[in-house]
Amino acid sequence: MRVCVVGSGGREHALAHVLGRSCDVAVTPGNPGIPGATSAPAAEIDADLYVIGPEAPLVEGLADELRAAGRLVFGPGADGAQLEGSKAWMKELLVAAGVPTAGHGSFTEPDGAIAFLHTMGDLFVIKTDGLAAGKGVLVTEHRDEAEDAVRAYLSGEAFGDAGRRVVIEEGLTGPELSVLAVCDGRRAVPLAPAQDYKRIGEGDVGPNTGGMGAYSPVPVAGADVVDEVMDRAVLPTLAELQNRGIDYRGVLYAGLMLTPQGLRVLEYNVRFGDPEAQVVLPRLRSDLAGLLAAAAAGSLEETPEYGDDAAVAVVCASEGYPASPRTGDVITGIEGANHEEGVTVFCAGMGVGPVTAGGRVLTVTGQGSNLSSARERAYAGVAHIDWPGRYVRQDIALSAVEGEAAP
Numbered sequence: 001m002r003v004c005v006v007g008s009g010g011r012e013h014a015l016a017h018v019l020g021r022s023c024d025v026a027v028t029p030g031n032p033g034i035p036g037a038t039s040a041p042a043a044e045i046d047a048d049l050y051v052i053g054p055e056a057p058l059v060e061g062l063a064d065e066l067r068a069a070g071r072l073v074f075g076p077g078a079d080g081a082q083l084e085g086s087k088a089w090m091k092e093l094l095v096a097a098g099v100p101t102a103g104h105g106s107f108t109e110p111d112g113a114i115a116f117l118h119t120m121g122d123l124f125v126i127k128t129d130g131l132a133a134g135k136g137v138l139v140t141e142h143r144d145e146a147e148d149a150v151r152a153y154l155s156g157e158a159f160g161d162a163g164r165r166v167v168i169e170e171g172l173t174g175p176e177l178s179v180l181a182v183c184d185g186r187r188a189v190p191l192a193p194a195q196d197y198k199r200i201g202e203g204d205v206g207p208n209t210g211g212m213g214a215y216s217p218v219p220v221a222g223a224d225v226v227d228e229v230m231d232r233a234v235l236p237t238l239a240e241l242q243n244r245g246i247d248y249r250g251v252l253y254a255g256l257m258l259t260p261q262g263l264r265v266l267e268y269n270v271r272f273g274d275p276e277a278q279v280v281l282p283r284l285r286s287d288l289a290g291l292l293a294a295a296a297a298g299s300l301e302e303t304p305e306y307g308d309d310a311a312v313a314v315v316c317a318s319e320g321y322p323a324s325p326r327t328g329d330v331i332t333g334i335e336g337a338n339h340e341e342g343v344t345v346f347c348a349g350m351g352v353g354p355v356t357a358g359g360r361v362l363t364v365t366g367q368g369s370n371l372s373s374a375r376e377r378a379y380a381g382v383a384h385i386d387w388p389g390r391y392v393r394q395d396i397a398l399s400a401v402e403g404e405a406a407p
Contacts, residue, residue, distance in 0.1 A: 001289055004028065004045045006062065007053025010315075010348035010363040011274035015051060015288075017344065018281045023289045032354060033334070033347025033362075042066065049074065049293050052250075055131060055271050059085035063250070073249070074292040076270050080241060080248040083268040087167045088129050090268055097240035099233050101265045102169040113150045116168055117143055123171020127267075128153055130162030137198075137208045139171065169266075174259040175220050176266070178276050181234045181254070182291060184300035185247040188234050189291075192283055192306050193221040194276040195400070200322060202395045209322045210360055213396030215312045215371060216279040219403055220258065229254060233265050249296055278346050278363045279311035312374040312397045313365045314382050318349070319389025321359035325349075326389055329356045333384035342367045342374070343381035356387055372401045 001023045005015050008027075013034045016025045020035075026045050030037025042050060043066065050066050052058055052075035061078035076083075083090045088106035095101070106129065107113035117124060124146035128136030136159050138149045146168075153163035178196055181188040196214040200206040233254050241248045253269035253276075272281070281288065286305040294300045318325035331354045337345050344365050349358020362385060366377030375397045382392055 001049060001293070002026070002047045003289060004042055004047035004050045005053060006042050006050065006057060008034075008348075009053065009274055010346040010360065011272050011277040012053040013346040013348070014277045014281050014363075014365075015053060015272065017346070018284060018288045019051070022287050031347055031350050031357070032352045033345075033350045043069065048072065049289065049296060051075065051292055053271060055081065055084045055269065058250075058270055059131065072293065072296045074296040076248050076250040077246075079246045080250070081270045083252075084270040085131060086129055087127050087267065088165055091167060093237065093240055094265060097236040099236050099265055100263060102172055104167055104169040106165060106167045107150075108154065108165050110151050110154050113154070113166060113168060114147050117146055117150070120168075120170055123173075125169040125171050126150060126153065127167045127169065128159045128163040129165035129167055130159075132159045132162045136162060139208070172257045172259050172264055172266070174257045177218060177221050177225070177229075177256045177258060178214075178273055179221075179226060179229045179234070179254045179256065180272060180276065180280060181230065181252045182295050182300065182304070183234075183238055183248050183250060183252050184295040184298045185249050186238070186242065186298070187300045188230065188238055188252065189300060189303050190226050190230055190234070191280050191304055192216050193218045193226060194273070194280050196273065196276055197393060197396055200393075202393050207322055209317075211273070211275045212315045212317070212393045213313055214273075214275045214279045215310070215374070215397040215400055216276075216283060217310060219371075219400055225258070225263075228263060229256060232263065237268070247298075249298065274348075275313045275315055275363050278313040278365045282344065282365060282367060283307065283309055283311050309367055309369060310371045310374040311365055311367045312371060312378040313363050314378045314392055314396050315360050316362040316364065316382065316385055317360050317391045318356045318358065319391060321391065325356075325359035327351075327356050327358065329387040329389065331355060331361065331385065331387045333386055334362070336384035337364055337381035340377060340381045340384070342377040345381065345385070361387075361390075371397055371404050375401055
């Protein structure tokens, strides 16, 4: 089978890496660190299956265009991609489907939004309605900061048109969890759960990013939790999409919080997470290409198989990320990292040289028999890699490893 992966980041490198176990893979546009990268557009690539990685081309309707040309595509059409393209629409659908989520309101003018803030508790969550590359979220305990964000978002100053509608949510507490489900329009099967780290700083401080690291499996998310996520969130959402005439074939990524009152869906994404893909996909023992092709064809039957191993991914970012990442710095050590046992380097914001060409430049994934071993290997790989201003969080999966070691 020949597979075309659309995208250029670490997620697409991970997809290509795992699909390459059984298939010939082309990646468009890719980047200099991804084998099989080509500048040819997806429509000009002859493939048996097309897997669309990022959210933007899904929202823009690339899956629809390829399907109209008779191609087999894994990725929702523009109608289903609204789940990520509009957080207000997503929230409305969750309510209609009876899926538990945070209390919320959506606003296009500041007076109503600020009045709503004054009805809330001591933790505020402000989100852009539109796409903001994973950065359009503010979580704060300070109402003044929340009000300033509302004004900056709605004016277009902070995120342009993506922020001209805002969704304000009640702040929730509890462990976060990512569950990615493969859907064929009617059925869905879960992949292994993961936990990611959104904040830039160690100890989960500072602004939100696209993700600074992840690990899988998640000790607090056993089979019972995954079953509950499927029964209370993913399957009702898929049914509501069907009710609206939306044939959703792709990944439905549930970002969740396990609160003292039970699970709550924080958001849905319509693609593989990044860096979650870099820990969930390498652990897969069954054939990824067959799974995605079956979902794309509407004939999903098999359940993904995982072993007992673990994976930890650490993102290496440029100085200044996420606000204004510096680019053009020479990268060293990738080959040395890849030679470490159990380590794979996935390339993202990288240009020819290799040099840094974005905020999140590389993801270093370590795999081992448990989270402790996987974490040790990931950071052993990171130790090889360097460039001026390289930044990594040193606490990825640390709390999970400490819990694993507890009596």
